[in-house]
Amino acid sequence: MSATRAADAADDFRGPLDIARAATVVLDGRDTVVGWSPAATELLGFGAHEAVGRPLSAFLSPLPAEGPLPAASDRPAGVEPRGTSGLSVPSARPGPGPPSGGNEIRLARHRNGHELLVATTVCALAGGAGGHGADSPGRVLVAAELGALRQWESRLALLQGLATQSPVGLAIYDTDLRLTWSNTAYEREIGKPLAEYRGMRADELYSGGTFVTPGYPKTLDAVMHHVIDTGEPILDLHFQGIPPSDPGTEHLWSCSYYRLQDANGHVFGVCEDAFDISDRQRAQQRLALLVEVGRRIGTVLDVVTTAEEIAEVTVPEFAAAVRVDVARVTVMSGELPATGSSAAMDLLRVGEHSVDPAAADAAEPLDPGAPGSPADRYPPATYPPGSPQDRSLASGGLVLDDNVLVVPLRVGGSVLGLVTFVRSPRPQVPERPLSPGPADTFDNGEVALADELAARAAVCIDNARRFTRERSASLALQRQLLPHHVPPQSAVEIAYRYLPSDDVTGVGGDWFDVIPLSGTRVGLVVGDVVGHGLQAAATMGRLRTSVRAFAQLDMAPDELLTRLDDLVGQPLDERPGARDGAASDAYDELTTGATCLYAVYDPVSRRCVMARAGHLPPAVVHPDGRVTFPDLPAGPPLGLGGLPFESMEIELPVGSLLALFTDGLVEARDHDIDQGLNALGRVLGDPAASLEELCDRAVSELVPDATTADDTALLLARTRQLDEGQVAEWELPAEATAAGRARELTNRQLDLWGLEELSFATELVVSELVTNAVRYGGGPLRLRLIRDRTLLCEVADTGHTSPHLRHSAEDDEGGRGLFIVAQLVQRWGTRYTPAGKTIWTEQAFPQVESG
Template sequence: MTEVPPSQQPFVPTGPLAAALLDGAGNVIGWSEAAESLLGHRAGDILGRPADAVLTPAGGGPPRPESGEWSGIARLRHASGHDLELGVRMCAMSDPAGRAQWLMTASAPDPGDGALRSVNRSLLDGLLSHSPIGMAVMDTSLRYVWINEALVRTSGAPDRIGRTVSAVFPAEQVAAGEAKMRRVLETGEPLIDFEYRGPILSDPTGEHMYSASFFRMEDRLGEAIGLCYLVIDVTERWKRRRRELMLSRARACGKQLDLMQTAQELSEICVPDFADLVTIDLLDSVVRGTETAACAEGALFLQHAGHKAGSGVRATALGGIGSPVVYRSSPRVARSLAAGAGILESPLDAMSSQWAQGAPGRSKLIHDHGFHSSITVPLSSGGTALGLATFMRATNGQPFSDEDLQVAEEFAFHASSALAAAHRFTQERRISLSLQRSLLPGRLGPDEAVEVAWRYFPASQEAGVGGDWVDVIPLSGARVALVVGDVVGHGVSAAAAMGRLRAAVHTLAAMDLPPDELLAHLDDFVTSLYQEQPARKDCTEGDVGLPGTIGATCLYAVYDPVARTCTIARAGHPAPVIMQPDGTTSTPDLPVSSPLGVGDTPFEAAEIPCPDGSLLAFFTDGLVDNRDQGMDEGVARLRSVLRDTDTSLEELCDAAVDALLSRPLEDDAALLLVKPTSFPSADVATWDIPDDPAAVRQARALANRQLEGWGLHELQFTTELIVSELVTNAIRYGSPPIRLRMIRHSALTCEVIDANSTSPRLRHARTTDEGGRGLFLVAQASQRWGYRYTGSGKSIWSEQDLP
């Protein structure tokens, strides 16, 4: 068959129309009387055979478009063996199951007048009248001129001939379709697969979906002479598509891993296509992120997690998100949740509804809106119950069926996966936050020696924990240790490594070690941790030791409010920013040492003055070094923020965070602002004590006079005992010079300082021993006591609570 391009010979089927219906494989499944008359093939001879083999044995048959239509001049083989040059039109369409079909019409081109009456009546009455596909022909005013039996069976109104669509059906129902028809008439572009809802005569209360295709009919000059449309019932296809869409949207929910947000997203999927109201209630334990208990036939405590109501449904009676839902005597609901089986209630009674028993106001909601059926399905994953999803219908006249129950249960399966992921995240986050709270200081300050404010931001927002930390540790002599550290990595593993380092720093700080010595011991601790870790091949799944300890950085500073100095040592950590009382800022030149566990560079300390009115800012690199700024630029911006001396430390912290941090964070960030204060000279007393046993009496007298001046008469007896024993030990076992110092702050501190570095040892003397009870008596009379090494010897100190 040789095809003549349509552009050369336009085809307008104004002669007798031969019509054939082809299936998706190209086989002839419909053959009109006009086709038999035109081409000579009887229906019995050609039905079921490939059209190409019979009509175009030489090949090159008319194309079968995937959508729309094709028309042109083509040669078709007559039954007698000769070829006919005919005008052919191929129109793509679908059967009720959605399978592809083509309507092929052929006619000898003739110069007819192109009127609608030239449509071959044998085509309409012979082939199409008994077609299972609803068909109609309309004039240019959209008045019906012909309909087949299938269209009448589908939508009724057999007396529509001569009437318009809007005159046959309610205008609001057909307005969209009528507008589509007029556009096809105006443009000539076919419209394929326009879907709309409507009833069917055999099921007037049911819900059916139809697919309509519109084609403009033209004369040989291309002028519109009418419209042909085909209608098929695609309800099953629509239900499958609705189900697949529901399930795919359910699978896509929960990306944010927020439990309540996921529940709300899931409730919005099914309205209005599947239900008029959807509610999701989650077990109270699931919302809290705790372990869920096995379901029993007792009271069930849930929380309302989300709902979606269709138009006209007022769901205010459901309460807000988080409102309680309690099933106290609903064994059917408990069994459903335990067994994983849904509950279908149709017809629905407002008083006996299982769903209505969960919260006040639900029965009234059912009654007021005329809900006639409901489905309640359990939400569970891996044998763990999560909650309940309930679907209600009111405006849709068709009640829920067993098929709908299956769809709801399948939806619940996929919804449960999203909720289970959010629940696991809630659990893990709760554990992580508990871990972080146990590792980070719960409260820093207030302290007499310093005023502090701090902020901490983990990079892993999902885990909520990280490896940076800050600390303020009270020391002897009214001094305070200031700590800031940064563990390599993020998340729970970094937080665990940080916890071990923080505990080690607290232990070493209790020994009153100088900052450089403390970091040296901490470096040894990190090295030993690394050596104790199992080889990677010996690790079980998820067990990778604490790699974040190697390469961790730490800064340890000791502020002395009496000397008004701060002694700082650091292990690979950024130096602090210091603001002087006059508002100038600087970064002190501190000795640089390697991070913990990395090298053998000795740690060195530096002492800097801290006059009243100064401010120290300790931080981790995540605060000042990120994608928006380098380290130097970040430190410069922090120095600029600190110059605002008219704000409180808390406000200054917030201002620094706003100026320096950008979201999302690339690294954990921590900031510790410290405003040191000195003690008034009236609260500190220091005396030089002669290296003579007789000086012990003088020391007691000096201490007594000082206590009288401070009004601490209640502590005179115990203080005399403490001073007497400490001075006696210094004279007997120490070396001059010997000094006695008393400090009144949150406690009363007594210190005896000598030049001997021998550490004291608490002994438990026997009853026959004449001595050895001095430090034992000091320990009994004090709240705390201890010793520390100084640059020239040692200091033994004791603290008593103030009355």
């Protein structure tokens, strides 16, 4: 059979035993062939002249009752042995054949010698055998190859299945778009038997429906006309509408349309196949919602913001209204609610969203930007006994009540709050009714989806809660470690600002300090620890404490930074507790890369000595408003080691402004440090402004929203100079008579200052210090008295040996002088200079008795 002929046969729905296409043999009463069709020649290979007159048994024989079928190589394709393919093979029996109208499988012999199985049927001719003699035509035998018959039967079964069992709805519309036929699935969709809606138009059956696939016509009428007119099929076109069998519920179908033509090519209609993909669409929407939840929830580590994101992302895709209530302690301090019964949990309404703006306007408003604590900005959430929310809190599980679904926000064994999803117009809380939504219930899949949404949201809220708790602890630690109050200083006027970093970045390790030093000097320090959180705050506290301790030893700035660098870079095995195998975690994670700037200002000489370890240089504003940034040697950040630190000394006119700051003030995402330094210089270059005004201007100009990604510290110091009448200084020779001369000068100066009550004690102090300088130091000696908030006495020599306070034995002839000095003064100490050392003491003024 040619390929064209085979294709035609495949498209021919007539059966293989149809007399118009099957092999036909006319038999007489003796089963002798008296007629032979061309199809018979094509099937068996014998021409009519070879077959006519021969018995039928020469071409066909009944199958044996027992024994094998022909070999597989000789069997037609698709034919299996008996008992293996489900093929029913009747028992062979002698005789001319089965009764008229019966079908029988027989073994046929082809002209070329091979055998094949054929299906045969026999029908009698009117007036045949018995009426016109044995040689007259009496019966017609129709035969077809068994494989073709089975293929045809399969096609019939397919058509039957499409008509009665297929889940795909099939319908045929004529050229006027009136329905002429539909299968069982279509009948179920319409909800009526075919006879009741045959002849109706498609747009009458699905009024209000529309195609939602972009780029195609929107109506059924337009799509079908397009297919009929052009002959182009349209596949997988999505149609949205309400089926008659399910009023009130929108469905989505995947539809395909193709034109129908008869054998002569005449167009007589269009076929529609439609498959309801509503469930698939809902599953895709749920998956998309989960993806969107993962993308939009938890963008910042803030409990309230996360709760608001939950409400926004689920309306209107999942519910008509959503409320999120979170435990008060979680919102305010990041703590977990108390364990035990959740029914009495104190909740705050922190998130709410609705598809109905009117209902949202009528509800008690949420005001995240209001001042005060979260408890003041968000209303309490209370629910009456027996409400779905109350039952969910009591049970710890989700509750579905009509069109209200309440899901707890659970983390481990704790409940952080509740999420309420609503699809009903029923108000759930009398004082704040939820807005009405689509009248729809939650099915099992949507309940599972809500549970998954709440689980993901709970993880995000718990992360935000943990961050809130750590940030609160870090801020508390930071506030304790930073100066609470800077006492007034004679050397400088002080103002400062400190801004912690934003909620996203977390608390950093910036710090500043003002340290009173001997000789009315003052130490100014600002520093920055790399990193954020508790570790950075703790490291900042250790560094600040260390700087204060080193500064009290009157170390020069470069020496102080060297000691601080050694502390930060201390090997792990040398840190406290390391030898016992219990090194403190606080020391394990000492941050390397911390920066520091330390400056010492002397109001007597107006000299300022400063050094920095990887920190930005200070800004110096001269009395005329000119701003400079001294070219101070940078030095490496603390903890790196290897390079020495260098100091720079400058003289500052009275009224100069010294500004120390961290990079959080001058560096931001939208500008670099140079731009920030220029802006700071413009702000500070106003000599008439007070320090407090300059601080406020600097913060508003450089940190306009009062939050940065890094901590911000700004320390302003306006220099002063002690009046000449407050300082008395003399040079003495390193001789034995120097002590007496020192006592004489001291008494005279104290009389001028009106401090005669301090003369006796001060004489003893000066005499002892000068005597020690003559004996153990070198000349010339310098004696200086300073009248400030206390009386300061200083004796300087060229020696570098340090006196030590000790208890003398009873038989010692000396060693008691410094002990006596320590009893007469408030404080005393030693500071070293390049030229030698200075021993200083500090005495309080006599208290003035009130009248």
